[in-house]
Amino acid sequence: MKTLKIAIQKSGRLNEKSVELLKNCGLSFENYKSSLISPVSNFPLEILFLRDDDIPEYVQDGIADLGIVGENVINETEVDVAYLQMLGFGKCSLKLAIPNQCSIKTLSDLNGKSIATSYPVILRKFLEKNFVQADIRTISGSVEISPGLGLSDAICDLVSTGGTLKSNGLTPFADVLHSEAVMIGRKGIENDPLIIELIQRVQSVLRAKE
Ligand code: ATP
Ligand code: ZN
Numbered sequence: 001m002k003t004l005k006i007a008i009q010k011s012g013r014l015n016e017k018s019v020e021l022l023k024n025c026g027l028s029f030e031n032y033k034s035s036l037i038s039p040v041s042n043f044p045l046e047i048l049f050l051r052d053d054d055i056p057e058y059v060q061d062g063i064a065d066l067g068i069v070g071e072n073v074i075n076e077t078e079v080d081v082a083y084l085q086m087l088g089f090g091k092c093s094l095k096l097a098i099p100n101q102c103s104i105k106t107l108s109d110l111n112g113k114s115i116a117t118s119y120p121v122i123l124r125k126f127l128e129k130n131f132v133q134a135d136i137r138t139i140s141g142s143v144e145i146s147p148g149l150g151l152s153d154a155i156c157d158l159v160s161t162g163g164t165l166k167s168n169g170l171t172p173f174a175d176v177l178h179s180e181a182v183m184i185g186r187k188g189i190e191n192d193p194l195i196i197e198l199i200q201r202v203q204s205v206l207r208a209k210e
Pocket of ligand 1: 009014160
C-alpha cells in the first residue's frame with residue numbers, strides 16, 4: 001500500500017495545533033525531535049516537519065501529498081494547490097500599519113511612500129488593485145521596527161492581537177488579507193480514498209470542537 005506524506009510546521013505558531021489535530025484524528029506518531037520524518041503507525045502516512053515557507057511548494061511539486069499551512073504563505077508563494085479543509089486555527093490578518101500620529105489617512109496617501117513587509121507578492125497585488133504606487137521594501141523579519149529605524153514609512157505585517165504593533169508605536173490602517181491554517185493537497189489528489197478518509201476524520205474533529 002502506498003504511504004502518503006503530510007508536511008506540517010516543525011516549530012512555530014502552527015506546530016502545536018497541527019500535531020494536536022492529527023493526533024485527534026487518531027493518528028499515532030512521535031512528535032518532532034530531531035528527525036524530519038515521523039511515520040504514523042496506524043495509518044499509511046508519514047509526517048514531514050518543515051519550515052512553513054517551504055510547505056506550499058513541497059505540496060505543489062508532489063514531495064508531500066498534503067500540508068498544513070497558513071493561507072498567507074500559500075498566497076505569497078503563488079502555488080497551485082487544492083484547498084482541502086479550512087482548519088480554524090492560526091487566525092491572523094495581514095495589515096498595513098503606520099506610525100501613531102502620522103499624516104497618512106487614506107490608501108492614496110501611501111503613494112510615493114515606502115512599506116516594509118515580508119509579504120511582497122501579496123502587498124504588490126493589493127497596492128495594484130488599489131492604484132497605489134509605493135516602494136515595497138522586503139525584509140524577512142522584525143518588520144515592525146522598520147519605521148522607528150527610518151527604514152520605511154509604513155509596514156505590512158501579520159497581526160493577531162495587535163500587541164506587537166502597539167508596543168512599536170504603530171496603528172493598524174487597512175486589512176490586506178485574513179488568514180487561517182488550511183489543509184492543502186496536491187492538485188488532483190482530492191478523490192484519493194485515503195485522502196477522503198483523512199479529511200472525514202479532520203472534519204469530525206472540527207465538528208466536535210464547535
Ligand atoms: P518558520 O520557522 O516555520 O518559517 P515563521 O516564523 O515563518 O516559522 P510563525 O511565526 O511560526 O512563522 O507563524 C506561522 C504562521 O502562523 C503564519 O504564517 C500565520 O499563518 C500564522 N499566524 C497566526 N498569528 C500570527 C501572528 N500574530 N504573527 C505571525 N503569524 C501568525
Ligand atoms: Zn516561515
